[in-house]
Amino acid sequence: MQSAPQALARVYVTRRVPPDGLRILRQSGQVQFELWDSDDPVPRKELLKRVEGVEGLLCVLTEKIDSEVLEAAGPNLKVVSTMSVGYDHLSLPELKKRGIRVGYTPDVLTDAVAELTVALLLATSRRLIEAVEEAKTGGWGTWRTMWLCGYELNQSTVGIMGLGRIGVAIAERLKPFGVKRFIYTDVAPRTELASKIQAEYVTMDELARESDFLAVCCALTPETQGICNHSLFSKMKKTAVFINTSRGPVVNQEDLYEALSSGQIAAAGLDVTTPEPLPPDHPLFKLKNCVILPHIASASYTTRNSMSALAANNLLAGLKGEPMPKELKL
Ligand code: DGY
Secondary structure (H helix, E strand, C coil), rough: CCCCCCEEEEECCCCCCCCCHHHHHHHHHCCEEEECCCCCCCCCHHHHCCCCCCCCCCCCCCCECCCHHHHHHCCCCCEEECCCCCCCCCCCCHHHHCCCEEECCCCCCHHHHHHHHHHHHHHHHHCHHHHHHHHCCCCCCCCCCCCCCCCCCCEEEEEEEECCHHHHHHHHHHHCCCCCCEEEECCCCCCCHHHHHEEECCCCCHEEEEEECCEECCCCCCCCCCEEEEHHHHHCCCCEEECCCCHHHHEEEHHHHHHHHHHCCEEEECCCCCCCCCCCCHHHCCCCEEEEEEEECCCHHHHHHHHHHHHHHHHHHHHHHHCCCCCCCC
């Protein structure tokens, strides 16, 4: 006797994710998925309606997956898979309480994020955006001795706030520029990772005081929210360059504005802000010494496809009750 065909698991995908992930879902023969087929976020009301009864949810970082969404989904929901390494948009205690497994996408974006961080650091420290603007708009007069001077990496100290895979990858890329010393902070020393880049564990105070370039690489948690504030900026060198490619809320933006506009620090490069998008009339956009990118650290074709493929594979494995390629331990 033939066994009855298994019903396909219902899945909701909250965004038009890159093709590799969608192909994996389609070809799996395991799920039927509904897609919010847009580059813009699904409206909250729509999300709450669409998740009703699903077994799996594939989301991106703009969707807040909290108790309201989980209630709306109901008891069938087994897996939430986010196409991101960051997971501050997921209510982990609520997911844990309901026994819902969570997949995320570390590793595959490390290189792209590190590369962009280096690009942003150089654009900020060597004033590339200002320079292009001057060249285009008639500010380019004769060659001048001190015009558009910036700060170089050679012989510098680079501080990393939160040493993980990305921090190491940034340091590896910066080393050939002649960096003299890498220092880092974290909740505890990360000896194995640090040994790859000969980085020294220091206190937050030392990080602030000694860094010529300070790159924020930590995850957003209740402990790191607002950690880059007046207290930190006021201890930094006046020549220091501050770079954030982690999450906007780790920075107190009013304090950063103050530090940049008063000359407390030299410059900042931000790939992440609060809110996102940052309104075009935001005071930070008015500062020449602040370079702001629209959260593009992982935005290479290869990486975004790898992220969507990993998110799809996490989802499928989770739905089958198998180990996920990258599961977040709750
Ligand atoms: C992430 O994955 O969390 C990044 O911020 C976007 O790629």
